[in-house]
Amino acid sequence: WCVCIGTCTNMLLCSPQGKVNVLKLKFRKLSVLLSTFIQFSFLQMMKFAWDNYKQYALGKNELRPLTKNGHIGNMFGGLRGATVVDALDTLYIMELEEEFQEAKKWVEKSFDLNVNGEASLFEVNIRYIGGLLAAYYLTGEEVFKSKALELGEKLLPAFNTPTGIPRGVINLGSGMSWSWGWASAGSSILAEFGTLHLEFLHLSELSGNPVFAEKVMNIRKVLNRVEKPQGLYPNFLSPVTGNWVQHHVSIGGLGDSFYEYLIKSWLMSDKKDSEAKKMYDDALEAIEKHLVKKSAGGLTYIAEWRGGILDHKMGHLACFSGGMIALGAEHAGQERKQHYMDLATEITNTCHESYARSDTKLGPEAFRFDAGTEAMATRLSERYYILRPEVVESYMYMWRLTHDPKYRQWGWEVVKALEKHCRVEAGFSGIRDVYTTTPTHDNMQQSFFLAETLKYLYLLFCEDDVLSLDDWVFNTEAHPLPVNHTNFKASVQ
16 A cells, blocks of 8 residues: 555645646555555554453463463563553554553452562563553553562572572562573573563663662673673673673564664663763674674674574574664764665565565564575575564664655555465464465464564554654663653653
């Protein structure tokens, strides 16, 4: 439909002068109708996802839409209702008032924090604390604030290490923490301990307790002290010695949101956190020098780095970087602004190609640039799609910062693909192979589908002042947190 609007606009400019005003009025009405229709489509998708979760899995962490039951999982240490907390702000922003009240009631009456189990520090922070903080800032409802602060306190023992770098797993009841068994030599993961800053600063501000801010500022000190190979940040760091364990660098999984939180920490501070900005600028310079490559077919991508050897692949998770680089470009020096915006455009285009080259028009978990292959998965284990948001996240940022209609067109293509291939009788499900038009479903409606994918698609078609990028920063789970000059009770209307 964006192509249609663009074509209509050109027709207006070419029309005889006497007809222009009438045509402009018709065009304006058409644009409003189209916008209303598209936003209604997202409301229907969100309501469908929520209603089925409520009917078959309320109180569980996620919905299994094929078997119509709930999934608890082992990431959240006994916490329940991940989909409820993740969905709160999306329901509110979309003005699904009845559904929002249902979610709020569950948080008030049923959200139990007195649990024992192995929780991911990272996942609890970005989904639960991020979701509760956003709900509080959007509504002013004290229940969300008090739950966020109580949960934040339960995460603090993970930082009790020789360096203050937190371990990745914590028992929310006992406070015992340890590293993931698969993490090299008991290391902590860059993306996990580097994705706490936004939420923890707000926890300190809301509680008046500086300990949360102190914990994440100490992480900065350790990272600034350790030598960076080629200026790059490897993914594994020892919480005991403060040294790198392996020289594996990735802008996708294991590394991704660390970089995102550097530029967003600076923005959230109203551009006062100059240390974060410098760390971001230096890291991006090293990434561009060592990891950014161009394929034979002209596609720009970010490779992974293993001790100096490049692995020419991008994960779906790395596709957030188009939006991140564009966001940073907006605030770069004049001589670099266009350069970084061009880079963001090229990376976002490559990620779009990973969707366009699949039979379902949805992107694989990872895609490669080797042996004549470009922007396609070459391994069976990388062909799946689990309702991930990173590509549409970049579309949203690129639209907001350039207003090029192709990003809305691409977003609408994703909507059509989701409806065709991922919508099942009782919700939305990931698929196991994006290269077949009769895909097998994975029976999981991820909580981040409601928190991120549907929210970013909705915002892609909203006016820019709905959760303006001047006033809000999105955590890595798409939960909006206010820039510190913002009225915290600000309306999203």
